[in-house]
Amino acid sequence: MAEASRRSGGSGRTPSRGSAECSGGEEQEEMPGEDGNSGAEGNEETRRHIRHKYRELISSVQQNREDMLSSRSNRLTEVLEEANKLFGGVSRAREAALDAQFLVLASNLGKEKASQLHSDMIVFDPTAFAEDLLTFMGLNRLEGVESDDEEDGMANGFLPSDAWQRVGIEAEKYFKRAPTFHYMLGSFKMDPPVPKQRLERQKQKPSTEERRAMPAQLKKMEESHQEATEKEVERILGLLQTYFKEDPETPISFFDFVIDPASFARTVENIFHVSFIIRDGFARIKLDQDKLPVIEPAANEGQGTEQENQSRYQGVISLSPEDWKVQDEIIETFEITDPMIPPSPASE
Amino acid sequence: MGTQMTDSHRRFLQVLMSHGILEGSAVRALHRHCCEVHKVHYAHDKLDDFVNVINVHLQSLFMQIRKGMSEDDGRQYYALVNLAETEITKMASDYAENELELFRKTMDLIIQSDNGFAASTSILNLSDQLQSKKMKKKEAEQVLQNFVQDKWLSEKDGEYTLSTRCIMEMENYICNTYQDMVNKCNLCGTLAIQSQICDTCGIQIHLPCVATYFKGQTDPHCPNCNEFWPYEIPDSNTAINQPNSPQLPSTAPKEPPSAVRAKRRAVPSTSGRRPNRS
């Protein structure tokens, strides 16, 4: 074996103190001068490179343990040969320690591999077992793709979604597992009889019923979060209706209505609340001769029949604080200093 | 008939236990399979006797194999149901408390609806009103899926109704809990969740029962009040009429463990009760 041959080659090495306990990855940066007295042989660069290579080897062996042990692979021999080459360049205890650590790992694997070969006619090989399982699971091997990814021998392809269930259905036959009993009755406590609510069950076309039921449902769900919003929407609608009643002939400018010259935030809030009034059909927005939006309450107090026939519109209004200031100035030039929607007492 | 259970009965019970509910033809195949595996005499027409042997033994364990009809297609099913509501049955670990609360509220919606269905949106809207622990809509959606998978609910086009398994196990509970809100089918006499309702007298009839009863009629009339029956008559070809086996329990007994035998007929059939008025 490669192992034996390199033992002779390595004779005369300095025995290392740390050997296997000296963990590869976490080693602290070398203290300058630590073994500096031994002088210049093996320059620092080369030694660092060798250590790096050893750590790589060690971690690759640790991660691919099963592959190393597999009867189908000769990776163990390969890594030993690689380490042999590296050892040629080792002259210091520190690198020798890494070599020793690697050797312990490799010889353990070698021992395990050898014992399998001796005791059984066939060796159980987890890698081969996994391969056969994949076949059993119905692995869809990708055509035209090399099936072994040389890095770790993983097969390519996709497993069907019931892959594990296939294994499970087969597995059931090797088990004496008790079936389980499931039920619904009695898993929650019996409620007192529900009070009679549905008096008239007959004679209702589901369509009209549904239409009526849906908004009720939604309202109920959001009540908790939106109570405040709803109140505010109602208040603003009240204001709009009052303004309109006072002077039905003059259209109300949408911007005049919503802008609060004292607060950008309230302006945005007002727009938000007004949008509900529009959505629910209690008011509508249209453009006047100057193509500026005006708002007026709906003639028959919302739920307008025409609303149902209308498709829904979404409007996006962009309003930055700068815009607001400009509008504010404009309004000031018209000497409108009071908001049409005064802040609600609740928000104060 | 023998009253002693054999391994064929035990295997049958185990398989039915694993599924909870099985369709009639699957049950007949299972009956045969179990007899063959354990090399006992198989008589294809003795299924209900076979099941009854098991039921005799289940009696003291608050369990029962019931026969029932699907409200969707009128096919016959067998289900292993629990009859007890005790401290012990509440320890069931299949669902969390809030999931069970969602189930109960879903049942409320279904039963209070006119057609026996609750829209998924309405059910999902319940998820943040749960008293035990609120649920995200996404979670509630998953829970609903589990209920369907476990055959407690069934779903059609985003609407949910009680599944055959649920009705078979919970019929008694539903009748007690919702008293005046639920009705029995005028034809077969079992609980009706999905049904057609007479516009005039308000009686309810299962869709498969409607299909069988009005089959071939061009001018259907209510079997109770004789008014015109204004609904579309569903296709009856899915309704399989099995010879009735009166000895198998088909509905919930009033007092769980004792009254095991029920008197109602299991499956409506053309040879069944027909009011004379039509």
Next chain:
Amino acid sequence: MEECSFTQTQTPSQVRRNLEKRSPEQVDQKVGEVLQYLLVKDQKKLPIKRADIMKSVVKEYKDVYPEIMNRVGRTLQQAECRAAEEGHLSLLTEQVFGLQLEEVDTKNHIYILVNRLQRVEGDNMRVDDNTGKLGLLTVILSLIFMKGNVAKESVIWETLRRLRLDHGEKNSEFGDLKKLVTEEFVRQKYLEYTRIPHTEPVEYEFRWGPRAVKETSKMKILEFVSKIQNKDPQSWVTHYKEAMDEAATPARH
């Protein structure tokens, strides 16, 4: 037959006398309740403690506990009859489920339900999430047995990785794979997951748990491996011999 000594303080004759104080219906009711309790606890395949049966169900019927359990066993179809040594307190309940109550921990009196019937082709049991989990479990049990009854966790994870299961990732079928394997299977007593002493960094290894021993056997698992690898079980000479030896020895405990 140490299972018979349910309540060490009671002799069979005491139990008999206590039994006379209860009506047969009351005892019947308790038997039904205990059985129901066992079935409920088994829904998630969790082991059942005797202390919990006492506390949750038997309660004031403690004095007739051996008789109740005896009859529960019969109802489940317990192979060995505990009543034999309890002095024939045999009020018979029929054998219904074909299940057995097995003690997996004789010190702490912990039980599991296992099947007396072997599943056969054509049973067509329900296929659900638990089916996939059983498949996964069987693969792990196979690895453990074939690796010499103990397997380093790295072996398990590496093999599962080849089967497209990464223990660091959430899996669509099994969710948190590591949790399922090292917690759920362990709680159910299918697996034992223990730290290997003196390892740095810490390493763990897997062994079969007592439920696996009761529900399956080395021979069954060898048959599974053979089926998957399309080989004769006897071609694994040492494994086959070990499995034969296990089958020849009556249940340990």
